[in-house]
Each structure stands twice: as structure tokens, then as C-alpha cells.
Amino acid sequence: xxxxxxxxxxxxxxxxxxxxxxxxxxxxxxxxxxxxxxxxxxxxxxxxxxxxxxxxxxxxxxxxxxxxxxxxxxxxxxxxxxxxxxxxxxxxxxxxxxxxxxxxxxxxxxxxxxxxxxxxxxxxxxxxxxxxxxxxxxxxxxxxxxxxxxxxxxxxxxxxxxxxxxxxxxxxxxxxxxxxxxxxxxxxxxxxxxxxxxxxxxxxxxxxxxxxxxxxxxxxxxxxxxxxxxxxxxxxxxxxxxxxxxxxxxxxxxxxxxxxxxxxxxx
Amino acid sequence: xxxxxxxxxxxxxxxxxxxxxxxxxxxxxxxxxxxxxxxxxxxxxxxxxxxxxxxxxxxxxxxxxxxxxxxxxxxxxxxxxxxxxxxxxxxxxxxxxxxxxxxxxxxxxxxxxxxxxxxxxxxxxxxxxxxxxxxxxxxxxxxxxxxxxxxxxxxxxxxxxxxxxxxxxxxxxxxxxxxxxxxxxxxxxxxxxxxxxxxxxxxxxxxxxxxxxxxxxxxxxxxxxxxxxxxxxxxxxxxxxxxxxxxxxxxxxxxxxxxxxxxxxxx
Numbered sequence: 001x002x003x004x005x006x007x008x009x010x011x012x013x014x015x016x017x018x019x020x021x022x023x024x025x026x027x028x029x030x031x032x033x034x035x036x037x038x039x040x041x042x043x044x045x046x047x048x049x050x051x052x053x054x055x056x057x058x059x060x061x062x063x064x065x066x067x068x069x070x071x072x073x074x075x076x077x078x079x080x081x082x083x084x085x086x087x088x089x090x091x092x093x094x095x096x097x098x099x100x101x102x103x104x105x106x107x108x109x110x111x112x113x114x115x116x117x118x119x120x121x122x123x124x125x126x127x128x129x130x131x132x133x134x135x136x137x138x139x140x141x142x143x144x145x146x147x148x149x150x151x152x153x154x155x156x157x158x159x160x161x162x163x164x165x166x167x168x169x170x171x172x173x174x175x176x177x178x179x180x181x182x183x184x185x186x187x188x189x190x191x192x193x194x195x196x197x198x199x200x201x202x203x204x205x206x207x208x209x210x211x212x213x214x215x216x217x218x219x220x221x222x223x224x225x226x227x228x229x230x231x232x233x234x235x236x237x238x239x240x241x242x243x244x245x246x247x248x249x250x251x252x253x254x255x256x257x258x259x260x261x262x263x264x265x266x267x
Numbered sequence: 268x269x270x271x272x273x274x275x276x277x278x279x280x281x282x283x284x285x286x287x288x289x290x291x292x293x294x295x296x297x298x299x300x301x302x303x304x305x306x307x308x309x310x311x312x313x314x315x316x317x318x319x320x321x322x323x324x325x326x327x328x329x330x331x332x333x334x335x336x337x338x339x340x341x342x343x344x345x346x347x348x349x350x351x352x353x354x355x356x357x358x359x360x361x362x363x364x365x366x367x368x369x370x371x372x373x374x375x376x377x378x379x380x381x382x383x384x385x386x387x388x389x390x391x392x393x394x395x396x397x398x399x400x401x402x403x404x405x406x407x408x409x410x411x412x413x414x415x416x417x418x419x420x421x422x423x424x425x426x427x428x429x430x431x432x433x434x435x436x437x438x439x440x441x442x443x444x445x446x447x448x449x450x451x452x453x454x455x456x457x458x459x460x461x462x463x464x465x466x467x468x469x470x471x472x473x474x475x476x477x478x479x480x481x482x483x484x485x486x487x488x489x490x491x492x493x494x495x496x497x498x499x500x501x502x503x504x505x506x507x508x509x510x511x512x513x514x515x516x517x518x519x520x521x522x523x524x525x526x527x528x529x530x531x532x533x534x
Binding site: 006013014029030031032034035036037041042043045046047048049064067070074075076077078079080081082083084085087088094095096098104108109110111112113114148149150151198215218244246248249250251252253254255256257258259261263265 | 273280281296297298299301302303304308309310312313314315316331334337341342343344345346347348349350351352354355361362363365371375376377378379380381415416417418465482485511513515516517518519520521522523524525526528530532
């Protein structure tokens with residue numbers, strides 16, 4: 001009897017040890033692995049210059065001029081001017097909804113969150129006006145589990161392959177209407193009403209698809225306090241689930257948005 | 268004999284289980300705790316507007332003008348202009364050393380690293396021109412261990428209490444010389460030659476102290492490929508050791524530096 005008891009305790013202990021070792025392996029501090037390169041970091045940001053695809057009508061969207069140089073001054077500085085919505089940028093909720101948070105007012109806690117990457121490249125290949133639907137989000141959830149609290153939900157459309165060719169990226173038809181993918185209204189409703197996320201992002205000019213006239217997705221998501229990341233780069237380098245995003249916008253007091261640096265910290 | 272062996276295995280297993288459980292507790296994924304608030308994030312960045320303390324002579328350092336507004340357009344956007352070295356900003360190595368990395372060229376991996384916070388407030392209270400020395404760094408190491416690879420070393424001088432009062436922050440004497448603390452040359456030599464860090468930061472206008480004429484620290488650190496974070500906020504909210512910094516500069520192609528968003532992810 002005592003022998004069986006000892007054997008049983010023995011087995012329980014082995015299980016506890018295995019579980020604890022597994023748990024320790026499963027939750028390493030991935031930040032600690034960054035300097036050594038053990039943890040990979042992907043930069044989802046395009047460099048800013050004066051010849052990136054801008055929103056139609058946004059003339060002279062960016063400019064940088066030298067203010068001091070090595071020959072004359074012994075050091076180098078510049079002054080730059082930019083639209084708040086140019087290059088890889090953030091739309092603050094105040095962009096479309098009066099009284100909502102300006103870009104400096106978004107809490108740091110909401111700028112760091114799990115990346116949910118929904119791949120709609122195949123659907124976009126057959127339809128440039130494709131919009132990521134509620135059904136696409138639910139298909140993602142069936143495979144990867146419920147979209148977690150504080151997530152940043154990214155539509156991976158494959159449109160980044162057209163960057164920085166403004167003609168192909170805007171894809172304007174003879175009638176002047178743009179054609180590129182975005183989020184569907186039912187997806188925005190699902191994300192704002194049935195999930196608790198921090199923001200959405202996309203590798204196109206806008207979270208609303210190209211032909212949009214009234215920016216319904218902007219209005220829905222901003223009214224719910226969500227921000228947008230637009231013109232994201234290198235989304236193909238991050239997995240559907242498991243990466244953490246840091247979305248760090250320039251802290252413009254009272255800004256409607258601004259240039260954002262986005263890092264994906266891989267699992 | 269068999270009984271003693273069993274008892275010994277038993278004890279070893281208990282120790283393994285305890286160690287594994289302890290290890291699992293010790294290295295939680297702190298990123299995963301951000302959305303719930305379990306992991307705290309401190310924003311070390313001041314909001315950008317046109318009345319922050321600028322470097323002497325930097326007139327009109329920042330400007331933001333509305334481009335679209337709710338009444339007329341139904342949405343809100345602005346255009347802004349800024350010097351690259353204004354507000355909470357990063358100096359890229361190209362700021363003082365020709366051929367070194369511009370701000371867009373610094374690898375993402377080097378922008379995320381352990382924060383080493385060296386508190387010199389008491390010394391500064393007695394001497395506004397105090398410079399953080401090699402001895403101060405060695406005193407930090409005696410207490411907290413060797414400065415880790417990829418660290419971002421911050422001088423906490425207490426000067427942030429004078430922000431945003433430009434007169435007190437610059438602290439210019441009747442002869443026109445500024446007086447505020449910085450890093451000493453021997454500290455810069457120690458950090459560039461004897462440790463492998465990514466950058467240095469400070470809660471003043473410059474990593475070189477106020478009276479500096481030739482910016483020796485700038486030249487030493489930039490020549491070694493290190494970047495600087497200047498005009499940092501809220502440093503008193505992060506511990507001497509254990510926080511992780513994310514320093515996310517605006518990705519200006521060919522820039523000498525630029526506005527940076529700095530988050531400290533606490534242990």
C-alpha cells in the first residue's frame with residue numbers, strides 16, 4: 001500500500017515538473033531576446049520621403065530641407081514638413097469623429113497589443129475592390145481562436161507589392177474612382193461591437209476600400225475609439241497569430257494622426 | 268538501499284519541480300500583460316506643440332496648421348513642420364559623424380533594449396553642470412550588475428522638473444552659456460569601448476552638458492554608432508534596472524534624427 005502511494009506521488013511530481021518546464025519554455029520574455037537576435041523584430045514602416053503614394057489631391061505632402069551641414073557647420077540637421085496622413089501613418093479617432101481622442105491622447109497601453117493578421121490576398125487577386133468581411137474574421141477565429149482583447153487586427157491584402165508605384169497603388173479608373181481593398185462594414189461592426197480591440201491596420205491607402213465615398217468604416221471604428229494604421233509594409237513577414245505589435249505614432253498635440261513607427265515582435 | 272535511492276530521486280524531482288515553477292514565474296511574457304494592464308507601460312515622450320524649450324537659435328522650430336476641419340469637410344487633418352531635433356527626439360549617428368547611420372537606417376533590433384537608469388539627481392542638485400561619470404556607471408554596476416548588451420543607458424538628472432519652462436530648462440547665464448547636466452567624456456568612453464550598448468538618453472536638451480562647445484560626447488558616441496534620446500519625460504517612473512525601452516523614431520529617409528516615441532515596458 002505505502003509502495004503504491006509512493007509511486008503515485010512520484011508520478012504526480014513528474015507531471016508537475018514536466019508541466020512547469022513546459023510552461024517556462026512557453027512563456028519566455030520575448031523582449032529579453034531582442035538584443036541578441038533570438039527574438040526577431042519586423043519593421044512594418046516605410047521610410048518617409050517626398051515621392052511616396054499620397055492620397056489624391058494631397059499635393060506636396062512631404063518636404064525635408066537641410067538646415068545645417070558638415071562642410072559649413074560640422075554637423076547635420078534638417079527641417080521637415082508632412083501631412084499627418086502620409087506614408088505609414090496612424091489615423092487617430094479624432095480624424096473623423098469630433099471629440100474623440102487626438103493622436104497624443106491614445107494611451108500607451110493601447111498602442112501595444114497582439115497582432116491578428118487576416119490574409120485575404122487570394123480574394124483580392126480576383127477582385128481589387130474586395131473588402132475583408134465578418135466571415136473572414138470568423139474563419140480566422142475558427143482556426144486561431146477568439147480575437148484577443150487589445151488586439152490590433154491587420155488586413156493583409158498583398159497590395160504592398162504595388163508600393164511605391166502611386167499609379168498602381170491608387171489604381172484609379174478612367175472615371176476617377178480608386179480601386180483597392182479595405183475592411184467591410186460588417187467586419188467593422190463585428191470588431192467594434194463583439195470584440196474588444198485597440199485598432200485596425202492595412203497595407204493600402206485606407207481602411208475603407210478604394211471606391212468609398214463616405215468612409216463608413218472610418219466613422220464606425222473611430223466612433224468606437226479605435227485607431228487605424230495605413231500603408232503598412234512587410235506584413236508577409238509576420239504570422240497570422242503570435243506576434244506583438246508596438247504602434248508608436250509621433251506625439252503631435254491635438255493631431256488627427258501622424259507618422260507611426262510600427263514594430264512586430266515575433267513569437 | 269533501494270529505498271534510499273527512491274527517496275533521493277524523489278528529492279531531486281521536488282527540486283526540479285520547484286525550480287521549473289520558479290523559472291516559469293520569473294520569465295513571464297511581459298508583452299502579453301500589456302492589454303490587461305498587468306504590465307505597466309510608461310510614456311517617456313512629451314507631446315509636440317510650438318512652445319516647447321528649443322535649442323537656442325532654433326526659431327520657429329514647430330508649426331501645425333489645419334488642412335481640413337469638421338464644419339467644412341466633415342473630417343479633420345493637419346500639416347505640420349518640425350526641426351529634426353525638437354521636443355523628445357532622437358539624434359541619429361549621422362547627426363555629428365558623416366557616413367554614420369541616418370535615423371531610418373538604425374535597425375529595429377537596436378531600438379528595443381533593456382533600460383539602465385542612472386540616478387544623478389542629488390549630484391545635479393549641487394552642481395547644474397554635473398556630468399555623469401564613469402564612476403557613476405561603475406557604482407550602478409556594483410549594485411545592479413554589468414550593463415547588458417543592447418542596453419539604452421539613461422541619465423536621470425531631475426532636470427525634467429524644469430520642463431516646459433524654457434528659461435529654467437536652458438538655464439543660460441549672463442555670458443550666454445547654458446548650464447544643465449550631461450554625460451562626461453570618460454562615461455562615453457567607457458560605454459563605447461568597454462560595453463556593448465545601443466544608445467544613451469537624458470532628460471535635458473543634450474547628452475553633452477550645457478557649457479559644451481565642441482560636443483565631445485556627441486562625437487564619441489555617434490562615431491561608435493550609438494544614438495541619443497534627448498528631452499525624455501517621466502524617467503522617475505521607471506526603475507534603475509528591469510524596464511525595457513522601445514525607442515521608435517519617425518522614419519525620415521536620410522534624417523539626422525527626429526521626433527521619437529519612447530515607451531518603457533515595466534517588469
